[in-house]
Amino acid sequence: MLAFDKKTVVDTIYTSAEDYAKSLLAGNSTEYTKYKPLVRAMLNYGAASQKYFEFRTDELANRSLSSSDRMVDSIPQSVLQKYNLIKNIQETNGLSYHGTSLVLGDECVARMYFKLDADRDISNYNFWIQKDKTSSVRLRPYKKGDLYYIDFKSPNLSFFDDIVLTVEDERGGHHTEQFSYTPLNYIARAYATGKADAKMKDLLNSLYWFEYQKKQVN
Secondary structure: OOOEEOOHHHHHHOHHHHHHHHHHHHOHHHHHHHHHHHHHHHHHHHHHHHHHHOOOOOOOOEEEEEEEEEEOOOHHHHHHHHHOOOOOOOOOOOEEEEEEEEEEEEEEEEEEEEEEOOOOOOHHHHHHHOOOOEEEEEEOOOOEOEEEEEOOOOOOOOOOOOOEEEEEEOOOOEEEEEEEOHHHHHHHHHHHHHOOOOOHHHHHHHHHHHHHHHHOOO
């Protein structure tokens, strides 16, 4: 960041998200007190991501936290049991649900895959997700191999609340199917099927508590 005096650069100031988080946690302002659990959860999620993707693991995002603040609880069993549901969508005139994955980066993206019959055209299908109680957002399908996928991402992706997806087949007499989904369905299934190793569990646990703390301050 550059500091200016009129049009002349008088200083260069270096900062980072970690530095800002440290200053917020060290501050005594009551205005920011409610954000401190969120900041700690953010740093722990950052560190878990670094470990999982093996990126700069010698400089973990949560290194400034105390040992107790670096401890991340497991996702509650009640949550895993609630969301460990087999989600399925009926075939919509040649289009069938194939599966979902989570794409983790700067934001959490739920990627939903569909299989299209060879004699069908994807342009005849519309994908809508419910934005709020009165409006919907149309999503564009992308091709990957012999599958098509759509992405749910912020602000349309809710971690805890169901995403309501409507698939509409224009050629087939406007036949529609609705499908509800949340990233917690993916996480619960990963736990239940034993596909999550220790590193992935650490990542999913920290992601859960980060999203939980975000919900507390919103």
